[in-house]
Amino acid sequence: MGENIKEIKVSELFISVKYEIPIYQRNYAWQKEQIEQLIDDINDMEEMYFLGNLIVNKKDIDTYEVIDGQQRLTTLYLLQKYLKMNISKESLYFEAREKSNKTLLIIGDEIDNNLYDLESYEINNGYKIIKDYFNTKINTEEDIIDFKQKLDNVKLIRIQVPQNIDLNHYFEIMNTRGEQLQYHEIAKARLLSMLATDEDKKIGALIWDACADMNSYVQMNFDTKIRKNLFSNKWDKLCSSIDSFDEIREKVNIEKSDIRTNESKTLLEILEDKKVTHSIKQDEYKENERFESIISFPNFILQVNKAIYFNKDENESMLDDKKFLENMQRNWESKQTSEEFLYNLLKCRVLFDKYIIKREFISEYKDRGKWSLQRLESYNDNKNLKPIYRQTFDGDSDSNKMIRTLQSCLRVTYTSPKTMHWISLVLSKLINNEDTNILHTLENYCRDKIKSSDYKSSKGFSIERIVFTYLDYLLYKKGYSYKNVDLIKDSIKNEWEFQFRNSIEHFYPQNPLDENYYEIWGRDDLDSFGNLALITTSGNSKFSNLPPEGKINSYKDVIKQSLKLIIMKEMILENGGKWSKEISEKHKKEMFKIIDEDIDDLESKDCEYFEEIGSEKKVGVLLRHNLKRITAKGLIERGKIKGFLSLSEIMEAFSETELDKEQIELLDETLGNLGIQLIENLNYDEENFDL
Structure with missing residues (x-):
């Protein structure tokens, strides 16, 4: 990146600098x-952490005028003064504020009783x-040492504005925006900086900017010439020949594009307009007003990052914007890793648009929207190719x-973006x-959570929300009859959809309005799953x-929010x-039975599958059950595993496999239930646990 954008350890922030x-x-x-x-x-x-940006104007060698980020910078200075870390004299200086500067120099020097006289x-x-x-x-002392060591892994991004910049204009922009340069903007700059040529940087910026507009299908964010080269005749997927950045380069003749990317913009230009700007003619469509993505572009970037490293690194913090x-x-x-990303x-943006739901605002749903799972295709209106939206699985409307x-x-x-791991899955x-x-x-993901x-x-x-919501999904999928009466009719299904529900309702109230008339239930009965709804x-x-009875008569629309209700x-x-308590208990047992049968159905299918597959895949089934904390009990009880795997088969299956210590112990526990001893028969390196 050079000196204009530089990562700096907080522990070294105030060394040889002013x-x-x-x-x-x-x-x-x-x-x-x-x-x-x-x-x-x-x-x-836990590991490396970025605190944010520090925007500066370089005045002299190792002297910087702080433009934005001084509150955080001053706090870090005071923190390091308290910890008695290595700080250069006058490394932080307030222009024309003598009392502030004296306070900074003397603070933390064991003369705190005089600090109030300094008047800062x-x-x-x-x-x-x-x-x-x-x-x-x-x-x-141990905790303080540990904290000071963490400062080696905490970094700031110091962004140097261009030389001879009009600082008055800059501050006008900063005041208008009221925010710093965002992390995804820094990520873009870093990725593009690794590319070899100006042409590659323009192509990289073209991809980035097209993907950044999350509220339209990505195909519509390219001009017609590039769209024709990048996508299939139907526009619904990338051309089959495109499997790398090099292939994109071959397909895109960037010099003939009408798109102006913001790759070549200065920092000032990015601050003036950080929104993606295209000169693409969106023709007569206003597709960006029709659809709304369920995640933002910065979260999408993290989702892609997690997806491409999914089997190598399943760290839960990979979606944490902090x-x-x-x-x-x-x-x-490297150049290679940047191009691959x-x-x-x-590629992931095309897949996301096609296979992940959006909110669609159209016709009678123009105001409140509805859930939509559609793919974009092209059709010819005898003049031009235009977009049309069809069900993603239009050959199977039920799916x-x-x-x-x-x-x-x-x-x-899972309403927080950092908990939406199902998308990267x-x-x-x-x-x-x-x-x-x-x-x-x-479905397996939900079962794991349940x-x-x-x-x-x-x-x-x-009780976790997923228990309520997944139960509603099962009721939607399988229906439900009570006393031979179908309660989840097609007419209900056709009108019903999931809403944002986050309040657990006690159907029988915790504090009845008329305690003289209504029985007071005990805590266990009130908090039973049978008496609750979301x-x-x-x-x-x-x-x-x-x-x-008052709830069902007075608020019928609320009742319709939950199939359980x-x-x-x-x-x-x-x-x-x-x-009554008896009806509540009966309802709880019946709902749990539906959940249990769904989980048992999965294990039963695994048993049938287990009989047909090879030894390596059989071990994989065991790992999937145990490592995700789904026990192999259902498999074991049916007696369909015992005898399927000989020790030689296990050794063969793991001849090319690497497991950590926890995985080995969990696998050993599972196989131990089957009478197969694993660890004592395997030789592995104590340090790396590499079989």
Whole structure:
């Protein structure tokens, strides 16, 4: 990247350098919340961590005027002063603020009793907050040493604005934007910097900018000439010959493109307009107003990064935006890694648009939207090729409906972008095989989550949301009959869809309105799964402390939010209009039975599959069950494994396999249940556990 954008260790931030805070910058103003959050972020980090940007104007050799980021910079200075780290004299200096500078020089030098006389209350207060934090939270010598070592792995991005820049214009831009250069913008610059030629950088920027507009199908973000070269005749996939960045280069004649990428923009230009700007004619379409992506572009970048390394690194923090640059840095280690990532970015974006749901705003759904799973195709209107949207699996409308429903189930369950691991899971499968069974993959993902949730023992608010939402999916998929009456009719299915529901509702209220008339239930009965449903926050407010019969009569629209709740309503009607502990318990058992049968059905299918496959794949089935904390109990009880694997078969299967210690122990536990001893018969390196 050169000196204009540079990573700097926080531990080396104030060595042989001088940062000048200009007079037009406001005084130091961070309070306890911001200071403690910064220290928490550092203390919680596990590996490398990026704190943010420091934008500077270079005035002289090793002298920088701080343009943006002075609050964080000053806090880090005070932190290092407290920790008595190596700091150059006057490495932080306030222009024309003598009292502030004297305070910075003397603070932390064991003369705290004189600090108040220096009259820089803000700096003194910041130092005191840091001191109090360490006295209460990081107060042992060992913890302090550990914290100081972490500062070697915490970095800032120092961004140097161009020489001779009009700083007044720059500050006008910064004030208008009110935010720093974003991590994904830095990632783009780093990736492009590794490419060999200006032409490659333009192609890389072309890919990046097209993928950045998440609310339209990526094909429509290229001009017609490039679209024709990159995509198949139907536009629904990349040309079959494109399997690398080199192939994209062959297909794209960049000089004839009407697109102006922002690859060559200066830092100032990026700050003026960080939105993707194309001169593409979107013809008469307004497709970007029709669709809405379920994730942002920065999260999509992290999803792609996780997908392409899925089997090598399944770190849960790979979708954490706080670790954006840390997670992404392997992709700009070389020209090859940068090219590979840019190719995969485009490939995954095409797959994402085709196989991951969106919100669609059209016709009667123009205001509230609906879940959509469609692929883009081209059609000829006798003048030009235009886009048309068809069901992704239009040859199998049931599959399209079920995949759309299950993905919407996951979308409303895992609302934080850093918990949407199901997206990278699907992308990782599709990258290698576009014919992968998405429904099977996602159902197994949900089953894993259900099994690990300890749903049968959990009560009340501790029951994970996935238990409620996946149950609704199963009810949607399989239907449900009560006393020989079909309760989940097609008419209900056709109108019903998953909504964002995050409030666990006690159907029989915790505090009935009329305690003299209504029985007071015990805590276990109230918090039983049979008495609970997941609804919207507004629905929960409407229900309040009404009795169940009042809820079903007064708020029918709220009842329709959950298929489980629809069943509970019908059970009341069949029970003479009353909801009792006995009915609640019966409902709980029946719902758990549906979940159990779904999980058992998976294990049964694995048993049948187990009889047909080779020894290496058999071991893979065992690993999948045990390493994901799905026990092999269902397999073992059916007696379909014992005897299938001889020790020689296991040795053969693992001859080319690398496992860590935990995997070996878990596999040994599983096989031990089958009477097969593993560890004592295998030789592996104690340090690397490489079989």
